[in-house]
Amino acid sequence: MKKSYILVFVFFVTALSAQRDSILGYDVFIRQIRDYHPLSLKANLWVDAADAGLLEAKGGFDPVLDFKKSDKNFSGANYYDKNALSLKWPTPWAVQVNTGIERAEGVYLDPETTVGTISYVGLDLPLLKGLWMDERRAALQMAKQYRNQSEEARILAYNQVVSLAAQAYWTWLEKYEVWQLTIDTWQLAEQRKNLLKTLFVNGDRSEADTMELFIQVNQLRMQRDERKTDYLNAGLQLSNFVWRETLFDSLMTGEIIPVKTDWQRGEEEGLKLALIQVPLLSNPAIKWYEFKLKALEIEQRYKRQMLLPELNLSTRLLSKNSYQFSGLDRFYFTDNYLLGVQFKMPLLLREGRGALQNTKIKIRDTQWDMQLKVRDLANKESTLTNELALLIAQIENIAALIQAQSRLYALEISRFNLGESSVFLVNAREQKLLELKGKEVELKAKRAKTIAKLYELRAGF
Numbered sequence: 001m002k003k004s005y006i007l008v009f010v011f012f013v014t015a016l017s018a019q020r021d022s023i024l025g026y027d028v029f030i031r032q033i034r035d036y037h038p039l040s041l042k043a044n045l046w047v048d049a050a051d052a053g054l055l056e057a058k059g060g061f062d063p064v065l066d067f068k069k070s071d072k073n074f075s076g077a078n079y080y081d082k083n084a085l086s087l088k089w090p091t092p093w094a095v096q097v098n099t100g101i102e103r104a105e106g107v108y109l110d111p112e113t114t115v116g117t118i119s120y121v122g123l124d125l126p127l128l129k130g131l132w133m134d135e136r137r138a139a140l141q142m143a144k145q146y147r148n149q150s151e152e153a154r155i156l157a158y159n160q161v162v163s164l165a166a167q168a169y170w171t172w173l174e175k176y177e178v179w180q181l182t183i184d185t186w187q188l189a190e191q192r193k194n195l196l197k198t199l200f201v202n203g204d205r206s207e208a209d210t211m212e213l214f215i216q217v218n219q220l221r222m223q224r225d226e227r228k229t230d231y232l233n234a235g236l237q238l239s240n241f242v243w244r245e246t247l248f249d250s251l252m253t254g255e256i257i258p259v260k261t262d263w264q265r266g267e268e269e270g271l272k273l274a275l276i277q278v279p280l281l282s283n284p285a286i287k288w289y290e291f292k293l294k295a296l297e298i299e300q301r302y303k304r305q306m307l308l309p310e311l312n313l314s315t316r317l318l319s320k321n322s323y324q325f326s327g328l329d330r331f332y333f334t335d336n337y338l339l340g341v342q343f344k345m346p347l348l349l350r351e352g353r354g355a356l357q358n359t360k361i362k363i364r365d366t367q368w369d370m371q372l373k374v375r376d377l378a379n380k381e382s383t384l385t386n387e388l389a390l391l392i393a394q395i396e397n398i399a400a401l402i403q404a405q406s407r408l409y410a411l412e413i414s415r416f417n418l419g420e421s422s423v424f425l426v427n428a429r430e431q432k433l434l435e436l437k438g439k440e441v442e443l444k445a446k447r448a449k450t451i452a453k454l455y456e457l458r459a460g461f
Contacts (some may be wrong), residue, residue, distance in 0.1 A: 007225035010229070017410075025259045026169060033165050034158070036243035043157035050143075050150035057143035060136035063089045078105030082113070094131050096124040101322060122316035129308040138254070138302035145295035152288040157285070159456045165241035166452035172238045175231040178438050182227050183242045192426075193217050194434040212423040216430075228421045263444050283377055283457060289370035303356040309345030315339075346347035375456060384454050391447040398440045405433045 034040050066086045071077035098120040107131040126134070217356030223458050235251050241250045250256040279284065316338035346352070409429040415421035 012126050022250070022256055024164075024251070024256045025261055029169055029242075030085070030166065032247060033162055034240055037076045037241060038243065039161045040158055040232050043154040044048065046150045046157075047147075049123040054140075054143040054147050056321050057136075057140040060139060061090045061092065062178045063087060071414065072108075077108075078106050079108040080104065081149055082109075082440045083104075090121060090136065092137070094134065098122050098124060104389045117321050119319045119322050120316040120426070123313070124278065125313045125315075127311040127313055131305075133298075133305045135302070138298055139289060140161070141298045142295045149288055149291040149295070150427060152284040152291065155284040156288065161241070162450045163456035165238075166455075168234070168241060169239045169258070170445045170448040170452070172231070173263075173448075174233040175234040175262070177441045179224070179227040179231045181434060181441070182220060182224045185216065185430060186224050188400075189213065189217045189220055189427075189430065190228050193363050212427065216423075218429045252420060263448070279418060280374065280381065285373055285377065286370065289366060289373060293363065293366055293370070296359060300356065300359045300363065303352065303359050307349055307352040310343065312342045313338075314340040315341075381454070381457050384450055384457070388447065388450045388454065391443055391450060395443050395447065396439065398436060398443060402436045402440060404437055405429070409433050442449045 005364075064087070066084075066088070068082075068084045070080065073079075075255045082102070083105045084100065084102045086098065089097040089099075091097065099119075101117065101119045102114075104115055105118045109115060193210070193216075197210060232254055239248055239251045247256070290387055317333070318336045318338060337366060409426075409432075412421055412426050412429045416423070416426050
């Protein structure tokens with residue numbers, strides 16, 4: 001007895017699983033795009049590449065450890081034996097810290113070389129060109145803006161592919177529902193034909209009525225087959241956005257169907273989108289331009305710095321042996337130091353002026369592109385919002401028409417059963433009802449597609 005209960009339970013769970021797996025809901029469909037679609041995964045690579053660029057720019061501030069050894073012996077004479085270990089540490093500001101140890105021995109050393117071991121610590125500091133902005137700092141700040149830009153580009157790419165996928169899903173659901181409506185109408189007409197055939201044999205109905213129904217049933221059968229083909233073709237279009245193998249196979253074979261209640265979701269979201277006003281400047285396309293402009297402004301500041309003459313100061317505090325800075329007083333600083341000053345300036349500054357003008361042109365070009373994009377998005381949003389409001393009103397109107405037509409159809413069937421109406425009138429009422437229901441499904445699909453386009457504009461996916 002227990003075995004039989006277990007078998008029934010297993011059969012019930014298996015049936016539920018099979019039924020669940022044979023239905024493709026909107027949320028599941030959109031989720032698999034994020035996880036599996038190549039364009040979505042490729043968009044993530046843009047962010048990864050920007051992260052790599054940012055890491056590379058930070059490398060400009062990495063401490064550099066350097067070791068050099070030079071040893072010369074010739075004909076029994078030790079010309080020189082020199083070792084130098086240095087550590088250069090760039091800071092986030094203009095200054096660079098330098099420290100190191102040098103050792104030199106030999107007969108033929110340069111006169112400026114100190115014999116023995118010497119250690120030092122000091123700074124390199126640009127006083128004009130590079131003081132407020134240099135190549136390393138500009139590269140790092142621009143890399144941060146490129147990182148932000150890549151994130152907005154990723155959102156844009158994802159929204160675009162999801163918007164197209166959502167529209168394909170709603171088309172698939174539309175074709176499915178129209179096909180099901182045609183099947184239901186065809187089945188009712190088939191039942192009525194069988195009943196009328198019996199009445200004709202008994203002499204209660206004329207041959208014209210049976211021929212009328214014969215034509216109606218065959219016309220509906222043709223519509224059913226055409227709409228099934230439309231549904232299967234819509235599934236093939238939908239498969240372009242499905243990259244999970246099991247789901248793709250089920251879709252190609254027609255073993256999976258959409259969720260009819262997803263229209264309810266569309267109604268709620270349509271009303272929500274009609275009421276919510278999202279600032280246009282929060283659109284990823286606009287933010288992408290903003291980050292691009294910030295990067296160009298950083299480049300412009302760097303190019304302006306490059307117009308200044310070079311005036312670099314280099315200073316070292318020296319010590320005998322290994323960092324024995326003993327007796328530090330003002331006399332120590334005046335007797336144990338190395339100081340260098342370098343000045344350089346191109347006389348015409350043509351290279352710097354040309355580079356700055358080129359950056360200004362790029363900034364102006366980007367500003368014009370941004371203004372065009374703002375205007376384009378504003379017009380698209382207004383158009384879609386108006387279209388959505390119209391579709392919501394039309395759906396409410398056609399729902400009332402369907403209710404009235406359903407009542408007329410029911411009354412016509414009652415009159416037909418009483419022998420007070422003709423097959424022609426019943427068929428006409430039935431065909432009109434089918435057209436209205438198909439139109440309602442079409443309007444719901446248009447509304448859902450409009451919502452998908454609005455979500456793409458407002459970065460809602």
